[in-house]
């Protein structure tokens with residue numbers, strides 16, 4: 001079951017010719033989610049072939065470089081005769097402003113749009129096998145980050161052991177794997193823990209949006225497979241990072257290290273570093289042992305299961 005991230009926009013507050021303002025596209029098992037929608041997001045979606053079947057949009061905060069793509073995107077969805085509802089999740093106290101963006105210039109979309117406010121600790125969206133939670137970020141306006149966390153998967157089913165115990169191949173296998181005990185013809189009871197291994201963790205990704213480094217990001221998900229963190233500045237502007245409520249690449253890497261993240265994507269680079277990412281990467285690598293990279297617009301990333309193994313939860 002693939003979990004894929006497409007970096008639609010990786011710029012800081014001001015775009016460059018190579019980088020669009022912030023937006024992330026996440027696809028999981030036929031479901032498509034969008035995190036932030038800076039100006040031009042719809043065109044990035046066309047360019048990188050993601051399609052427009054997004055069911056949820058998660059907004060980290062209301063700075064223009066994260067939301068100005070919303071009116072255009074919604075108008076295009078409307079032109080495409082969209083009928084499916086769109087859920088928009090926004091930080092507390094910002095619903096009214098987002099509503100006015102959605103209805104920019106008197107536009108009235110004909111498909112249903114639901115805007116809900118979320119605060120730190122809230123589950124913004126509960127899906128069948130995962131949830132998207134909001135967590136506190138530290139920016140100079142109302143803001144949250146989001147963590148997509150999959151449920152644990154069932155443990156591995158030990159088929160050989162089940163056969164040794166005399167369980168007939170068939171529905172009893174599935175019942176055991178689902179956690180039920182089964183009775184054999186001779187009256188023996190076989191319990192799931194005899195044939196099913198420990199539950200295996202699902203995958204997780206954490207997206208901070210704009211923020212200073214915070215403990216809340218460390219706690220947003222246990223050992224996230226991917227942490228996408230504000231890295232607006234390099235060490236040369238550490239004070240400016242703090243003054244403007246952003247992070248440096250090194251600070252992002254310290255958070256990644258404390259969180260036990262497997263991979264770190266440095267996002268939202270200031271346009272003053274246009275075309276030059278060496279310092280960001282070198283400074284982050286001094287404090288983080290995992291894989292670190294500065295994504296380009298359009299870059300796609302597949303997130304594997306932490307145990308590297310099975311794709312299907314039923315295997």
Ligand SMILES: [Zn+2]
Pocket residue numbers: 012013022063065066210268
């Ligand atoms: Zn920003």
Ligand SMILES: [Zn+2]
Pocket residue numbers: 061063139210
């Ligand atoms: Zn901002």
